[in-house]
Amino acid sequence: MARYALIDGYLDAMRAGLNGRRDLDDLVCEMEDHLYSTVEGLCSRGSTPAKAERTALERFGDPDTVATVYASSKHGGVAMPTDFTRRAGTFAIVSAGLLALFGAYWIVWSEFLDSRFEWEGWGSSLYMVATFVLMAGFLCMTVAAVGIIQRTGTKGLLPIVAFVFLGLGTVSTLLAWFVGAWMLMGGIGALCTSIILLRSGLGSTAHALLFGLGLPTGLVTFVAFRVAEFGRVDEWGDYPTATTIGVGVGCFMTAVGLVGVGRWLRSEDPIDIERTPIAA
Structure with missing residues (x-):
């Protein structure tokens, strides 16, 4: 699987913001899967890798904001309807x-x-x-x-x-x-x-x-x-x-x-x- 520098940097920022959580590795891996699957989906529909990477990060949100939300969560996981x-x-x-x-x-x-x-x-x-x-x-x-x-x-x-x-x-x-x-x-x-x-x-x-x-x-x-x-x-x-x-x-x-x-x-x-x- 191809690597993307912006996504890797985003995940590093998330890891720093979430330092101290017992489930840090699992949570970062989950985010990585979401981001890379989004990029691959966008590329399969004709988007360039660079544009797909930027679009995926824009949709996911600012890393500092997301890290703050997760760090203050009482529940410890991703809470969303599926x-x-x-x-x-x-x-x-x-x-x-x-x-x-x-x-x-x-x-x-x-x-x-x-x-x-x-x-x-x-x-x-x-x-x-x-x-x-x-x-x-x-x-x-x-x-x-x-x-x-x-x-x-x-x-x-x-x-x-x-x-x-x-x-x-x-x-x-x-x-x-x-x-x-x-x-x-x-x-x-x-x-x-x-x-x-x-x-x-x-x-x-x-x-x-x-x-x-x-x-x-x-x-x-x-x-x-x-x-x-x-x-x-x-x-x-x-x-x-x-x-x-x-x-x-x-x-x-x-x-x-x-x-x-x-x-x-x-x-x-x-x-x-x-x-x-x-x-x-």
């Missing part, structure tokens, strides 16, 4: 629909059908379908969380914790009846993702709170009603009404939050580095 973050918005909306569907199933099964319904005949098959609906909802929510993390440009421990717990929550949905497990794991992951979003100042605060607090609120509600021995007692000594209320609160609160977050992610036009300066 094609992936837009698709993540779609996954968030799909996840909302799947969680709402599972919540509705649980209410109908637990409160209006026989308590042994899911273990017998066609009821067993429907229970398995509902389990996979819940798992698919968690998978889509995990993709949405990755999109949120990328959109906010957040790096560090919190995104890792969010991803790990959402992954554990997804695995836990294989035991859909074990409400405490998937609500706890998924709730921690969603809460961490919500904190990331709230710290960034992006999107709707209300939807971020609903998304992050939905599953934890559902879990607390379930435990509270269970301790209070609320509702009828089934043949296994459980309190299905307490579980139903917790699942309903958790699934529907989270679904409303995901719809709002998803619509926000989908509303943003992806930034094309060849046409638009990077926004940090």
